[in-house]
Amino acid sequence: MSSFHKSSSLPAENPSLLTGRNWLERSLIRLIASHTPKCREVVKLLSQSMEVTLPITLRIKLRLHHLICAWCQRYERHLRALRKVASSLPEHVDDCCPETLPASSKERLKQALRGKGR
Amino acid sequence: MKLPNSGAANAVRESLRSVNPEAWVDQHGDYLYRYALIRVRHPEVAEDLVQETLFAALRTYTNFRGTSSERGWLCGILRNKICDHFREHAREVSYTDLEFLRDEMSHKFIGQDWNHDLGPAEWKPDPEAALDRKEFWETFRSCLDKLPERVADVFMLREMDELDTAQICEALRISENNLWVMLHRGRMALRECLQLNWFERKSKMKTGTGWS
Secondary structure, eight states, X not given: OGGGSOTTOOGGGOOSSOOOSSHHHHHHHHHHHHHSOOHHHHHHHHHHHTTSOOOHHHHHHXXXXXXXXXXXXXXXXXXXXXXXXXXXXXXXXXXXXXXXOOHHHHHHHHHHHHHHHO | OOXXXXXXXXXXXXXXXXXXXXXXXXXXXXXXXXXXXXHHOOHHHHHHHHHHHHHXXXXXXXXXXXXXXXXXXHHHHHHHHHHHHHHHHHHHSOOOOOOTXXXXXXXGEETTEXXXXXXXXXXXXXXXXXXXXXXXXXXHHHHHHHSOHHHHHHHHHHHTSOOOHHXXXXXXXXXXXXXXXXXXXXXXXXXXXXIIIXXXXXXXXXXXXXXX
């Protein structure tokens, strides 16, 4: 997996924990790669893990995969950041919306509420 | 009704005295409208939702005893109205939009693994710092607007309203699997958009290359 066919990245530029710098790492990488899902599957699982608790074996496999893949590790961090962003949006509604209720709509609304209050 | 003299009782007295729905329009109208607009995208629908919210608030005012902020309370009612809107909408329009992003991310992978040059980059500065920046929220909103409506609906019901899987599936008449696929693809697209339009630009600025 990882260092073997990844575009221009040399093992030295791979920011993952295990990058095949020596024989032991290369063996570990081969072992982990053959027993854990590929990145395309991992990103799906990471998203799913935010909805349900995955079985322990899968969770362990995901941790192991992160050892040989910094990109999936970052992806998981980014998913968490996205969740934080979305849940903070209520406090920042005014920051991202220049729109306002037209004055005529506000007037209509007030009149309607006056009517209801009676 | 004679209320005892205490902090809580005085708060209730205050709130019963001060119900002024027209003031709600002035103080909270724009906020509620903007909140709705982010979720439903169409100005007329957003306006309708604000109106329904304020009417409902007037009907149920006695339930609000100043225990939370007025805006928070109104926002809670608006969230329910938004969910009801999606529920109605789901009767006419299918929420099983599984075509989105089916193949678009393929070039980010080599086979089944990330392409190291195109995969997730380090997000610097820290995303936490971005939350204070107005421009970040403008960027986020435009990324959200790029998602197909239904994918955005699902994502926001889950992440902003924090509804659980069962609630969303019931409201939108979709299966759990549909929900997970839409969430996965929506998150993937949003992540990509934010990286491209915020974090990569910020890091380019720091190194003084290209974009200014």
